[in-house]
Amino acid sequence: MTEKKLNFSCDYMKGAHPDILRRMAETNMMKTPGYGLDEISEAAREKIRRSCGCEHAAVEFLTGGTQTNAVVIDAFLRSYQGVIAAETGHISTHEAGAIEAAGHKVLTLPHHLGKLDPDEVRQYAEDYWNDANHEHMVMPGMVYISHPTEYGTLYTRKELEDLRSVCSQYHMALYLDGARLAYALACEQNDVTLQDLASCCDAFYIGGTKCGALFGEAVVIPDPHRIPAFFTIIKQHGALFAKGRLLGLQFDTLFTDGLYERIGIPAVRAAQQIQKALVQNGYQLYFESPTNQIFCVVENRMLEKLGQKVEYSFWEKYDDSHTVIRFAADWGTTREETDELIALLASALLF
Numbered sequence: 001m002t003e004k005k006l007n008f009s010c011d012y013m014k015g016a017h018p019d020i021l022r023r024m025a026e027t028n029m030m031k032t033p034g035y036g037l038d039e040i041s042e043a044a045r046e047k048i049r050r051s052c053g054c055e056h057a058a059v060e061f062l063t064g065g066t067q068t069n070a071v072v073i074d075a076f077l078r079s080y081q082g083v084i085a086a087e088t089g090h091i092s093t094h095e096a097g098a099i100e101a102a103g104h105k106v107l108t109l110p111h112h113l114g115k116l117d118p119d120e121v122r123q124y125a126e127d128y129w130n131d132a133n134h135e136h137m138v139m140p141g142m143v144y145i146s147h148p149t150e151y152g153t154l155y156t157r158k159e160l161e162d163l164r165s166v167c168s169q170y171h172m173a174l175y176l177d178g179a180r181l182a183y184a185l186a187c188e189q190n191d192v193t194l195q196d197l198a199s200c201c202d203a204f205y206i207g208g209t210k211c212g213a214l215f216g217e218a219v220v221i222p223d224p225h226r227i228p229a230f231f232t233i234i235k236q237h238g239a240l241f242a243k244g245r246l247l248g249l250q251f252d253t254l255f256t257d258g259l260y261e262r263i264g265i266p267a268v269r270a271a272q273q274i275q276k277a278l279v280q281n282g283y284q285l286y287f288e289s290p291t292n293q294i295f296c297v298v299e300n301r302m303l304e305k306l307g308q309k310v311e312y313s314f315w316e317k318y319d320d321s322h323t324v325i326r327f328a329a330d331w332g333t334t335r336e337e338t339d340e341l342i343a344l345l346a347s348a349l350l351f
Contacts, residue, residue: 006341009311010210011180011292011330017212017263020253027249034242036061041248047255048206048218052198058224060234061216061247065179066095067239068205068217073142074102075233076173076203076226081141083175084121086111088150090177105138113287114149118162125170143167146177147192148184152271152293157191164200173226176204182211182331183292186264190290198222206251212263212331213250263331267292270329270338277342286315286324294327309344 007013015021032038045059062068069091073083082105085092091099092106099106109120121143128134143163147155155163167174176197184190197204198220208216221227234240241247254260271292278285278296286295297318298306303325306312315324327341 006310008327009313011328012210014332016214020250023249023253032245034244035240036244036248038245040245040252044248044252051194051255053195054198054222058221058230060219062239063215063241064209066098070098070102071234071237071239072203073099077104077141080139082107082138083142083144084140085144086116088114089144091144107140113153114151116145118166122166140172142173142175144175148180148291152289152291154184154190157196160192160200173202176201178205179207180210181207182260182264183267185261186268187290202226208250216247216250218251267329267331267333270333273338277345281346292329295324297322298325
């Protein structure tokens with residue numbers, strides 16, 4: 001029998017929070033309208049609006065992150081516009097050209113531990129409009145960020161406000177990818193709230209797939225007039241889920257009794273314990289991440305042995321003899337799993 005390996009490769013490997021599974025079972029035989037027009041989905045929308053302090057926001061449910069990014073970005077942009085993103089942003093790297101496939105160029109800028117610098121965004125927009133040939137170029141029409149970033153780092157409220165100011169000055173939409181938003185909200189270093197997102201962003205999404213749901217993301221558009229036919233645009237993209245209740249029910253559960261704001265706590269705690277153990281055992285952290293993702297530098301000769309015991313993610317080449325790898329804790333990471341990984345990292349078997 002093959003020995004079971006630990007799996008810290010990503011944060012959507014487990015199924016769903018028990019409360020979600022229980023409610024799915026309880027409502028399984030209900031017959032409700034489709035496409036998210038049911039009472040449960042509407043209750044979820046109202047809970048999300050209250051949590052965001054935005055009573056008139058449009059809230060729609062889609063099934064996954066890439067689908068959500070592709071639909072929202074295409075809905076906001078005109079045919080001649082592109083979207084500014086960090087070179088490490090998810091739409092820049094791991095979405096298989098989904099944005100470009102819809103006809104919009106991703107305009108990449110250097111990242112700073114995964115983040116965009118507001119001054120560099122301003123300079124990019126200023127350079128575009130000051131270029132005498134700008135009508136021959138792709139117009140920046142949106143700024144895309146994620147919170148946490150692909151590196152598990154966090155924007156501050158001040159950085160978010162600064163980006164909002166730049167976007168307003170140059171008539172660009174600000175869109176925030178919240179695939180791992182629950183882990184930001186559970187982090188002590190985070191000072192950005194759902195209300196802040198609603199006041200600064202033209203659109204953002206609240207991640208479910210990586211944050212305790214079986215699948216699903218909740219798109220929030222604080223001013224519905226920004227995309228008046230968003231429901232129809234979702235349909236045009238083939239992204240309207242017929243059994244929409246299954247999406248709404250999950251977010252109705254996640255936004256009951258503050259579950260969404262608590263659900264990331266085990267992951268953040270586990271990640272901090274793992275980072276501490278890595279340092280104590282002589283590993284080099286690539287940098288210190290405050291959320292649920294852990295990045296460390298490992299000698300290439302160790303990778304095969306480590307991979308025999310635990311699933312991890314390759315991140316990037318560090319140098320000719322070292323590689324940056326990532327461990328990701330999730331909402332369901334247990335103390336036993338954490339302790340087992342820590343014991344493995346301290347084991348002489350890896351050296």
